[in-house]
Amino acid sequence: MTTKLYVEEFGNGLPITLLHGYPLDHSIWMELVPQIEKEARLILPDLRGHGKSPALQGPYSMLEMAEDVVGMWDSLGVEKSVIGGHSMGGYVALALARYFPERLAGLTLVASRTNADAPEKRKARLESIEDVRKNGIGDAILSMPEKLSYNNSVQKFCREIILDASQVGVMGVLAAMADRPDSLDLFLGLEIPSMIIAGQNDQIVPIESLRSVAQKMKRPWLVEISNAGHMPMLEEPKEVASALLAFIQFIKENN
Ligand code: MLT
Structure with a gap:
């Protein structure tokens, strides 16, 4: 069953949809709006279980997300969009590429990865679901901001969002992440333009792992952001917006 997503829109032109990571919301992208809205139609939803979108009972799957x-695209009249996914949003972007490739004009991962969870990671996520069911949003989730960034104001910004996270939504989405398939071959086989944006100090998705994925791309395109961790769109918004604008320009020129 699909859920009607809360969405904010800015600008006109080629649609670019940016999907936030876990357990955040669309507001992580807001600093990019002034630069991108001049060149493209920016679509910023809250994924199910997050922000102002409904938190249905889980478990969720990446296909449902x-x-x-x-x-959302159907109701906005968007036939094709560039998709950019931050971390968990990248897993949803890869699911879009797997199940709905005809709806994508380009795909960029932002501090995200193509691999499935290793067995220990999957086990830990399933244990977290039980923990959250019994105890609510606990230490594991509330301590996330320190891992997201070394920058205090970015930590504070993310903490505010995380404090509002939905217990039901967190449980639903942990299940979707635990069950996602490996998507390396899918990513490397994409017919549409693809790009990776990565923070050099990311404590959640190590830069080395993304360098090794980028080396295997048909047209390697990795934008490394120094002075950024897992939240480059908040830590270095101008650099991230410039990378996305270069990607949009490339897509326009190669269409
Ligand atoms: C995220 O930032 O979206 C999550 O850390 C992703 C994950 O847990 O795999």
């Missing part, structure tokens, strides 16, 4: 995005 992708279907929500397609439902």
